[in-house]
Amino acid sequence: MKRNGKAESISSDRRAFIKTAALCGGAISLAGIPLAGYFISPALKKGTGKWVDFGVAEDLTPGSIEMLSYEFMVKDGWQVLPQRGFVWAKTEAAGNIQIFSSTCTHLACNVIWREDEKIFECPCHSGRFDINGRPLAGPPTRPLSVLEHKIEDENLLVYLTF
Ligand code: FES
Known part of the structure; x- marks a missing residue:
């Protein structure tokens, strides 16, 4: 054809x-x-972390629990956003420092230190933690996270993830 x-x-x-x-x-x-x-x-990109400087470690009061606030900028994808929050610094009389995350282990509200009762309290669902961050009452079953810290040039640095 x-x-x-x-x-x-x-x-x-x-x-x-x-x-x-x-x-x-x-x-x-x-x-x-x-x-x-x-x-x-x-x-x-997965979450990352950084060391945050909270100033002179000796300014912390021995035998107390103090709120330490932070604010820094974080690149999130293509945006640069402020990251604000606070942690709790427990300073023993001997000067040992322990840093607790303020994030409740139930559903991530911020816990507040109640000096009168010597507990951390979560306002969202009445979760309660003892002075060592262990759950006492309410829905949380896991302790507050203890954050890594170090003293460098007399300053308290805490490793925060975001
Ligand atoms: S978020 Fe803290 S008790 Fe629920």
């Missing part, structure tokens, strides 16, 4: 077009993978 010239020309043009499109698609894909990674990776 004989084909006419016009049909062959259209068929040949179609093949050329498909071949060109496939090559262009491949090239775009190859170039696009690193480009897509560049744009997507910040959004996929």
Whole structure:
């Protein structure tokens, strides 16, 4: 069977077009993978942490529990957002320091130190923790997190994750 010239020309043009499109698609894909990674990776980054300076460690009062506030900027994906909060510093009479997270282990509200009862209390569901962060009452079953800290050049540094 004989084909006419016009049909062959259209068929040949179609093949050329498909071949060109496939090559262009491949090239775009190859170039696009690193480009897509560049744009997507910040959004996929896992939480990280940093050492936060809370000032001169000797300013803490022995035998007390004190609220230490912080605020710093954090890059979250493509945004830079303020990170604010506080931790609880327990300073024993001998000067030993323990830093508790203020995050309740039930549903992450902030716990408050109640000096009158010597407990940490969570206002959300009345969770209570003793002076060592152990759960006493309410829904929390896990103790408050104890945060890593160190003294550097007389300053108290606490490792915070976010
Ligand atoms: S969040 Fe603290 S008791 Fe529920």
